[in-house]
Amino acid sequence: MAKENKFDTVVVGGGAAGMMAAITASGNGGSVVILEKNKTLGRKLLMTGDGRCNVTHFGLTNREFAGLFGKEGDFLLSPLSRFGPAETMAFFENLGAELKTEPDGRVFPKSNKAQDILAALLKKLKQNKVFIFTEAEVKEIKIENDSIAEIVLADGEKIIGKKYIISVGGKSYPITGSTGDGFVWAEKLGHTIIKPRPSLVPVQVKENWIKTLSGLSFEKVKVSLSVLGKIAKKETGDILFAHFGLTGPLILNLSKDIGALMAQGKVKILVDLQPDKDQEQLEGYLQKSIEKNKKKEIKNILADFLPAKIAPYLIYFAGLKEKVKGFELKKEEREKLAKVIKKLEFNVVSLVGFDRAMVTAGGVALKEIDSKTMKSKKIGNLYFAGEIINLDGPCGGYNLQLCWTTGRIAGSAD
């Protein structure tokens, strides 16, 4: 028997945005299909939050939330007022996926399993009798009279809808299926595409020694970005050493700035491992620790307040002997050591790229999308949802919320 091929709503891409759009559209009784090129839906969703899925971020006003998306953020004010974090949380709780809000506002499933968020969405799609066509790669979108007439799949099959929602994501982590197809289609359909760039991306650094400390994390350190010797930005947060360089929430959030600064010249990342103490206070603190432990090696004294693995490197960078003991340390050596702790220097080689970027900056230009409906201002029956739109936020649940919000609105619009 031939597959059903005519639907009220055709959703292209079965990620977070597409699933939300399909659940919403089918809730009104219309027939809905999801076309997904992977064998399963929600492949990227399963990777989110290191497998825990940071579903959203709770506790900000809509203006504060939208502000985190930069100068484009205002586009989100109206959509968030209709379906923001509180509505998203109620939606998932209603589906039986219990959530918890961490003290910093990040919201996760109580189980800490992204799988449970996906399972709740799949259950609802089933309840709403949404058709799910997997291994259904969309190859072409055909237009007649400024409206989409049909979609052609890789196997030649044609799918026809009254309304089409494009939610194929951006170009980040292409292994999950987001290979930028939507940007090509949208451009052909007359939309402006703001150049896609990797965002929330780790940073490759010149300092090879970091490899040996891969996996080491530091909480609440101060990171300064310098270009051509001038400090351009300072932020405090958590970082992680990786075999290729630096990552962790603070570095990912700064990656957009790092990318922009690289256009001006060589960028350095300066890490202050003890931001709560100024140079003098840190020297005094070291002095007191040494007095208490005169016979201890300095590396063991440092290990009392810094990860032990980094101590030998700090000693080396300060130009001290590897096994130097507390009582052997001269005043100027103490000064040097404190300086190194307060200014660990990394030279940026590059941003790692789309393969490891959590989101795509750029995408379909906002001025060509109606924020009340997510409807294209160029093509009669076309809507957009999720990462394909020219919006990207920081780490913390903001990017998934963008998907829930725009998916909800695209799915509910007539």
Ligand SMILES: Cc1cc2nc3c(=O)[nH]c(=O)nc-3n(C[C@H](O)[C@H](O)[C@H](O)COP(=O)(O)OP(=O)(O)OC[C@H]3O[C@@H](n4cnc5c(N)ncnc54)[C@H](O)[C@@H]3O)c2cc1C
């Ligand atoms: C490692 C990682 C961790 C992350 N963690 C978080 C987090 O904890 N919290 C958060 O808020 N954000 C997080 N993000 C970002 C978040 O995952 C994305 O913003 C979000 O998943 C984008 O959803 P989407 O539905 O727009 O696109 P996607 O999830 O990319 O879905 C698009 C779907 O379209 C399909 N598709 C593409 N082309 C075609 C085609 N031609 N035909 C048919 N189907 C097609 C793809 O296969 C894919 O399944 C993370 C991202 C990564 C990579």
